[in-house]
Amino acid sequence: MCGLAGEFRRDGSRADVAAVERMAATMSDRGPDDSGVWSQGPVALGHRRLKIIDLSAASGQPLVDPDSGLTGVFNGCVYNYRELRAELQAKGHRFFSTGDSEVVVKAYAEWGLDFVDHLIGMFAVAITERDTGRLVLARDRLGIKPLYVAETPGVVRFASTLPALLAGGGIDTSIDPVALAHYLSFHSIVPPPRTILRGVAKLPPATVRVYEPDGRTHERVYWDPAFTRAAERADWSERDWQDALLESLTTAVRRRMVADVPVGVLLSGGLDSSLVVALLAGEGQTGLATFSIGFDAVGGREGDEFVYSDLVAKTFGTDHHQLRVAAQDLVPPLEAAVAAMSEPMVSHDCVAFYLLSQEVARHVKVVQSGQGADEILGGYHWYPPLAGIDREQALDTYAKAFFDRDAAGLARVLNPDWLADGDPAREFVAAHLTRAGADTAVDAGLRIDTQVMLTDDPVKRVDNMTMAHGLEARVPFLDHEFVELAASCPPELKLAQGGKGVLKEIGRRVLPHEVIDRPKGYFPVPGLTHLEGKLLDRVRDALSAPAARRRDLFRADYVDALLADPNAELTPLNGNKLWQLGLLEMWLQSHGID
Helix, strand or coil: CEEEEEEEECCCCCCCHHHHHHHHHCCCCCCECEEEEEEECCEEEEEEECCCCCCCHHHCCCEEECCCCEEEEEEEEECCHHHHHHHHHHCCCCCCCCCHHHHHHHHHHHHHHHHHHHCCEEEEEEEEECCCCCEEEEECCCCCCCCEEEEECCEEEEECCHHHHHHHCCCCCCECHHHHHHHHHCCCCCCCCCCCECCCEECCCCEEEEECCCCCEEEEECCCCCECCCHHHCCCCHHHHHHHHHHHHHHHHHHCCCCCCCEEEECCCCHHHHHHHHHHHHCCCCCCEEEEEEECCECCECCCCHHHHHHHHHHHCCEEEEEEECHHHCHHHHHHHHHHCCCCCCCCHHHHHHHHHHHHCCCCCEEECCCCHHHHHCCCCCCHHHCCCCHHHHHHHHHHHHCCCCHHHHHHHECHHHCCCCCHHHHHHHHHHHCCCECCHHHHHHHHHHHHHCHHHHHHHHHHHHHCCCCEEECHHHCHHHHHHHHCCCHHHHHHHHCCHHHHHHHHCCCCHHHHCCCCCCCCCHHHHCCCHHHHHHHHHHHHCHHHHHHCCECHHHHHHHHHCCCCCECCCCCEHHHHHHHHHHHHHHCCCC
């Protein structure tokens, strides 16, 4: 788990090594253990390293392989690297390290652009070929590892974070109105390749992109799971599905224990993270470090689920750590969390994950998380209404449950100069829900949440907040083989028992029933849903700052009405609409965007 950066020149000049060094330096939190820069003619690569696998200098990056003429930088973890290493050695490849980074480069040397098909894990990769001069970028199937790209005439820059690209200079930082519409409508999700800034894009998940030195660019999407029923599983019973998913999830959890340092678990006390703990215990893990966070209640909302996390910790004998944060302490970590965001994210979970990661990083470098189960196995409230309707009817049902605003709502919020043509979020979701590869409306809803929402909200949130403290978060529910199996599972098994029925039945085999048979919980930070006191003052300051007035994004009458009654308008997902506006301005100002 690291941070990478680079520049690729296609205008005949040498790469700007100083710019790459500046970009890499901003990511010292992501990679506090080591750093490196390499350049040759039109290409420069930079890297910050967090030592997880092969703690020696042999796995330092950028990794140069003279035999193949390849140089690469890598962020993430390839869980099957030992098996791949043995396979590549049998094919005649020689290794000088024992880590996964070299395996990635050798895999490219052996299989070329198909190397990604052999990798099981989370990764963002940049590889340059000495002999052809081409640059290859790749991102893992679920987009767990980020990769941002800025293209200007003759120059391509890339980095693990958006702020790193800003540090390199020369970026168009004007607001993209289409991205702004997505942010305000699609619950802060800006689908790739866009970001909130015109001059920065992101490589989509499951994508390999090739930049040729002559200016040509081509790419392929190498993974797109089918949300359809597989013929070979047509006769499976409910028990067969439970057995298969349990076996696959157990494999995913086991894979994510690969490390040369201890691995802990973020334990919320919900079904998903508790199941990860139970499966690790079943694999023989003892003395497992687990971590939970809680907040003071605000506005009548409870701020912790310690009763459940304590129960799981006691049941499996973990080394449990409990962190409680007082409401009045939220402003400083809020500022820090905003600064750590590569893109503006409205979820109050960001502050929770930031604080939890700060504490966890004092104990371990790697944790597993239960993230992704709701999207993969139907845990959210908007899936049941999709059952029994045509896919063509799914848009209105999905939008009612998930969208923060429609086109008319955007016109109430934004000044006319910032309104995009049409209704970008609705048009994007409509196209995604109706494309081939999903049997039912529920399948289509699960697919867009798995491939878009999950990547550009919770996955990005956890990556940004954990890596701000040099902490690697691994997500077994996003093992691509588990996702493929779950995608083919009949929707009615997922929606049973109020959602995630098939997972709840798996849980009953290994968990205390109290963890399963209870209302769904969230990672609560009450102070950011019920705005008052210092947090409300901070939002007001952001929206009235000189930079905000110059930008003039929002209609003054709308902002004034929200400030007069700050907790009156909530999104369908119980987000605070005033917070949504204030967070965007806080992010822009935090990153020096005027």
